Amino acid sequence: MRHSFIVTLAAACAALTALPAFGDDAVPSAERGHVVAVVSGCHDCHSAGYPESGGILDPATALAGSGVGFRGPWGTTYPSNLRLVAAERDEAGFVKHLSTLKTLPPMPYFNLHAMPETDIRSLFLYIRSLGEPGEPAPAYVPPGEEPTTPYIVFAPPTMPAG
Numbered sequence: 001m002r003h004s005f006i007v008t009l010a011a012a013c014a015a016l017t018a019l020p021a022f023g024d025d026a027v028p029s030a031e032r033g034h035v036v037a038v039v040s041g042c043h044d045c046h047s048a049g050y051p052e053s054g055g056i057l058d059p060a061t062a063l064a065g066s067g068v069g070f071r072g073p074w075g076t077t078y079p080s081n082l083r084l085v086a087a088e089r090d091e092a093g094f095v096k097h098l099s100t101l102k103t104l105p106p107m108p109y110f111n112l113h114a115m116p117e118t119d120i121r122s123l124f125l126y127i128r129s130l131g132e133p134g135e136p137a138p139a140y141v142p143p144g145e146e147p148t149t150p151y152i153v154f155a156p157p158t159m160p161a162g
């Protein structure tokens with residue numbers, strides 16, 4: 001009785017430790033990549049017009065970057081054209097780039113480091129399915145230089161002293 005209880009308990013523990021890490025059980029696919037891009041917020045910045053549209057994806061601009069900069073103490077950065085990022089690499093190179101990437105704000109690169117590899121692979125398949133890569137986003141503008149594009153001020157205002 002007691003023995004079979006212990007055996008059952010041990011089997012239950014083995015089953016628990018054998019659980020796959022989050023996302024590791026999924027087979028990479030472009031469909032999954034679409035979900036990942038929406039839910040993890042990539043379209044919010046990298047697809048021009050997407051947030052303003054209330055989440056309607058325009059196939060012409062999806063993940064093709066944005067000409068509206070984010071201006072803060074780091075200068076002005078532009079959400080990159082992710083179609084070019086995917087076009088310039090094979091799947092393994094894309095996985096390596098996204099899981100080790102470090103950028104200026106407000107790109108949440110640290111969130112990408114936590115993304116399961118199968119999801120990054122899915123993202124690659126999805127982005128490659130989007131069509132022509134198109135043009136790069138405008139180049140980074142250093143602090144103190146005036147951007148020639150529209151931009152969003154992305155820094156807290158300086159509070160008056162005392």
Ligand code: HEC
Pocket residue numbers: 037040041042043044045046070077078079080082085098101102103104105106107108112123140
């Ligand atoms: C808050 C806006 C924002 C969100 C959300 C966002 N990005 Fe970005 N991303 C940027 C900006 C701005 C840059 C450019 C940073 C720089 O110039 O250093 C960037 C840069 C990148 C780069 C580097 C491109 C290169 O040329 O190597 C990759 C890759 C990237 N983003 C992928 C993603 C993915 C995938 C997601 C969704 C999980 C995402 N980003 C979500 C704003 C964002």
